[in-house]
Amino acid sequence: MARLEVDEICKGWDFPVIDELSFSVDEGEFFVIVGASGIGKTTLLRLISGLETPDAGRVIIGGADQTKLPPYKRRIAMTFESYALYPHLSVHENIASPLRARKVPAKERDRRVKEVARLLKIDHLLNRRPGEVSGGQKQRTALGRTLVADPEIFLLDEPISHLDAKIRHELRTQFHTLEDLRKVATVYVTHDYSEALSLGDRIGVMGAGGKLEQVGAPRDLFERPANLTVAEHLGQPTINVIGARLQSEDGTLFLRADSGELKFPVGKSNRALLERHGKEKITVGLRPQFIKPIEEAEDGAEPLTAEIDVFEPLGATGIMIANAGGVRLTALTNPEKHFEPGQTVTLAVDVDRFHFFDADSGVNLDRLN
């Protein structure tokens, strides 16, 4: 059992991919790295596993610098995005392969393979080959291969991204319940923010430029994003981003959107923050769940009139895209209500839930002061 530390690691080919990236994962912690496709998440895992050698920086496992060690000496187990199962071997032999490489006796091998297979509910498939099982079962086989190795560090590369939504959810719950995964340090890479929020004890958001934009607990990241990239990456539908200017009228502060007549008063709680920042131009972020259509004006919420462009009824919720004074706003709606495109609605905006970002750097004003 060991703690993983990644210390200012760098890797690049024709251009830098990972740039002085550092983080650490405690024993028993589930650390999720989330980021857009092609941003270097897999490269990071490969550096930790030893499949790639870093250009600079260190990988420390259990207090020992293992940067120069080959993968199999590191006590790590890794699942691959493509599962990387051996097509000519049965599910049983696939799961057994790390034990076979370590020369575990056949009897012991068989016992542990069956134990893991039962845990993952694939014990009835042990004699089949990877070509004869479904995508979700392939994934479980790949996971079984890592579980059976009994490693100190788990590296999971997009383990469930290529499965269909239902199985994805089923396997996500499985990650919650697998004791073995919860005992050691796990690094889980995904591009899906909901997987990250669901699974991570802590989450690292990876941005372009090969750095972690923000590391923190899921709630923290969601409620206090360090910058616009993090805010935009976490959350579905994506956060509303409005370029605005700060204006003062009769002693009250207003935000006027750049592209239209839309105008919001600044909530009391945010006033001091904006005044400290002192710049006129500002980027405003507002999560869709804090905009809701209302029948008539309510207390504490700022009403505005909008025309509906698109409405997606999704069963458990509805997504409305509406045009309010030249600004397109996305709102989450109550599932019981139904709307038609072209309809005019009154939207209530919770002005105290605004996130404010610096218009140039995209950094959350919270962090600047």
Add this chain to the structure above:
Amino acid sequence: MNQTVRDSSPSQPAWFRNKRTARPLIVARWVPVALVGLPVAVLLAIVIYPTIWMFYHSLRDTNIQGLFMGSHEYIGFQNYATVIGSDRFQQSLIHLVQYLTFGACLQVLIGTVLALTLYEFVKSNALRTAILIILVLPMMLPPSIVGVLWRFLLTPSNGAVNQALLNIGLIKNHIEWFNAGVSLWSIIIADIWNWVALPLLIVYSGRVSLPPAVYEAARVDGAGQWKVMRRITLPMLKEVIAIAFILRFTDAFKFVDLVYIMTSGGPAQSSELPTYIAFQRGIREFAIGEAAAYAIVIFAISAVIITLFLKYMKRVMKAQGLA
């Protein structure tokens, strides 16, 4: 016409009957017929008809004169009896087995070893390409050139091969490369040199297309290089290697050129293969009926062997969920 077809099936719902469906791509009637018909006609003319023709004559006492005069008689399976009962054919079968084992099989073996060595140990792309080109060069020479070339190289008195072996000290006397008992080996050596690049190319391209992630999984597992080769690479290349075998085996059954050029089956029929005898009996000695019987027998043997290979391949592919 479409309309009538639709009306005739009452099971379709009313809305569909009046619906304008996508009109079929306008292609003249004769186009599909021609596209399928032409290849079929060619096949009939150059494969099916000659095979039937040959089978017909293998049951008759046809010789060249009889063929042109149209005077040949049905003699049952007498030609087959002659062929199978003759020492010459039985000897040539032993030669064939010898050629298949040490020619075709060895080529696939050497080709596989070369291909995997090239892939595992030569990491520079430019160097790999250069080596591949050099290894493939012999395959581009016509058999006539290869035959003449190796006759020169293996000339007993002052051929390059003997000279080289003498100089190194591996042998004390000239090897008589074209004596009975040795001449078949000379042909096999020339053939290996000529064709080893074919299995090499097939296996090399097969190795290149294996998924790299599987090898990374093996590295994480901690499997050594030799173990990876034995337990992952070779099993995954099974069907590719089987294809190389099939290609070299089919070639083996029509292998006449080097035999004809290098030894003409000699001395004293000691390097004859069945196909060469068929050629000799039919084209040179005009025993059409007997040559036809030879051809049919060879056809039967090759069909059995190739069928076994295909069965094996199907099993391998089924096991991997590919078929």
